[in-house]
Amino acid sequence: MGIVAYGVLARSRKSQGLSQAQVAALIGCSASQFNRVENGHDTLNSDQFMRWAQAVGCVVTVTPEAV
Numbered sequence: 001m002g003i004v005a006y007g008v009l010a011r012s013r014k015s016q017g018l019s020q021a022q023v024a025a026l027i028g029c030s031a032s033q034f035n036r037v038e039n040g041h042d043t044l045n046s047d048q049f050m051r052w053a054q055a056v057g058c059v060v061t062v063t064p065e066a067v
Contacts, residue, residue, distance in 0.1 A: 005049075005060075006037060006038060006040070008058065009052050009053060009056055009058060010038045012056035012057060012058050013052075013055075013056045016056050016057065018055070018056065020034045020035055020038065021034075023052060023055055023056070026051060026052075026055045027044070027048045027051040027052050027055065028048060028051070029044065029048055
């Protein structure tokens with residue numbers, strides 16, 4: 001999960017008309033932590049990340065990293 005993925009989810013959140021506080025409540029973190037995540041200063045655990053994707057209508061695909 002990198003900055004690119006968080007950026008995609010942030011844009012999707014905004015296009016859905018959801019506030020940071022609304023998504024934070026859905027994924028189980030504080031609004032302040034969620035703000036730090038969207039601004040690149042914090043991370044989420046994988047469960048929270050997947051709930052965020054689901055909340056904003058995104059599908060997460062995991063692919064092997066190039067060597």
